[in-house]
Amino acid sequence: MAEAACPEQEPEVLRLKRLRGGGFFPVPPEDRLGRCRSVKEFEKLNRIGEGTYGIVYRARDTQTDEIVALKKVRMDKEKDGIPISSLREITLLLKLRHPNIVELKEVVVGNHLESIFLVMGYCEQDLASLLENMQTPFSEAQVKCIILQVLKGLQYLHENFIIHRDLKVSNLLMTDKGCVKIADFGLARAHGVPLKPMTPKVVTLWYRAPELLLGTTTQTTGIDMWAVGCILAELLAHKPLLPGSSEIHQIDLIVQLLGTPNENIWPGFSKLPLVSQYTLRKQPYNNLKHKFPWLSEAGLRLLNFLFMYDPKKRATAGDCLESSYFKEKPLPCEPELMPTFPHHRNKRAAPASAGAESQGKRSKP
Known part of the structure; x- marks a missing residue:
């Protein structure tokens, strides 16, 4: 009885250090979360995936009834605030507004300083899950529809001086209305002029451009365009076109497909930091046509343009959008005419399978 009569325990007083004048000041309970909403206002429905830097849930906003994606920011080893990768993602996504870029709606918080969630627009599918579970593959008209949307999103990013640096099928989402959105900006970076050195350990191996594999420190939008080709x-x-098991194997697969690079086709190639560590096989032929014997001349031209060894000569998103491949039959289908699919990601406990294993390999950096 005595316990029942006790008033509800008051939360511990939060005190922050003053920047000027010294001392501390108390933060009223109603201001603890700043202007962020509480994650308690969202009902988690199920886990739908794991991005580069956080777990993603499907959730319902109890205030509006809207279904959203709720991405928990990983704080594994952080003692001094939000990880730099998450800060980059938040900063970039808050600025970006495009139909083919996933939308960051707001940032919400839990009870602890390390409980931070990104509220994103919800997409029913990711392309990796779709490819693993589809009964029949996408038609060429549907492939064109998907790639055109990716290119429009990329053109917007690149015009805003942002390199995604982790394009792959598992980072492409699709709504039930056929709208494709580029997601997971944990590795994205803004770049300027002149280009500053960046770590080459970016982009999942199967989609990694040859200049990254050979150790370049100057990254351009060309690394995203190589991934689009893949x-x-x-x-x-x-x-997957180039499913390498290691960096050496990845380079070898590229050489087998496109031929051995040299200074004539790629000026500066011999000066790349890691070139001396590899003995590239002598392979004088481009085998794309043998790989895709049924693809039209325009389609092969586009793939070859995306797979130029020299990043300076590689196709831009704008170049690709003008490609005659998208103007010949079969014409790209309209997004709203894309088929709808079962929501594989919403199964609470999907059985382990060869498909799941393949998707895991496809997703690992």
Whole structure:
């Protein structure tokens, strides 16, 4: 009885250090979360995936009834605030507004300083899950529809001086209305002129451009365009184009497909930091046509343009959008005419399978 009569325990007083004048000041309970809403206003429905830097849930906003994606920011080893990768993602996404870029709606918080969630627009599918579970592959018209949307999103990013640096099928989401959105900006970076050195350990191996594999420190939008070539080829072939098991194997697969690079086709190639560590096989031929014997001349031209060894000569998103490949039959289908699919990601406990294993390999950096 005595316990029941006790008033509810008051939260511990939060005190912050003054920047000027010294001393501390108390933070009233109603101001603890700042202007952020509480994550308690969202009902978690199920876990739908794991991004580069956080777990993602499907959730319902109890205030509006809207279904959203709730991404928990990883704080594994952080003692001094939010990880730099998450700060980059938040800063970039708050500035970006485009139909083909996933939308960051707001940042919400839990009871602890390390409980931070990003509230994103919800998409029913990711392309990796779709590719693993589809009964019949995408038609060429549907592939064109998907890639055109990716290119429009990328053109917007690159015009705003942002390199995504982790494009792959598992980071492409699709709504039930056929709208494709680029997601997971944990590795994205803004770049300026002149280009500053960045770590080459970015982009998942199967989608990693040759200049990254050979140790370049100057990264351009060309690394995203190489990944687009890999995604386009994967959608057309219904399987990953260059599924390397290591960096050496990845380079070898690229050389087998495109021929051995040299100074003539790639000025500066011989000066790349890691070139001396590899003995590249002598392979004088481009085998794209053998890999895709049924693809039109325009389609092969586009793939070759995306797979130029020299990043300076590689296709831009704008170049690709003008490609005659998208103007010939079969014409790209309209997004709203894309088929709808079962929501595989919403199964609470999906059985382990070869498909799941393949998707895991596809997703690892």
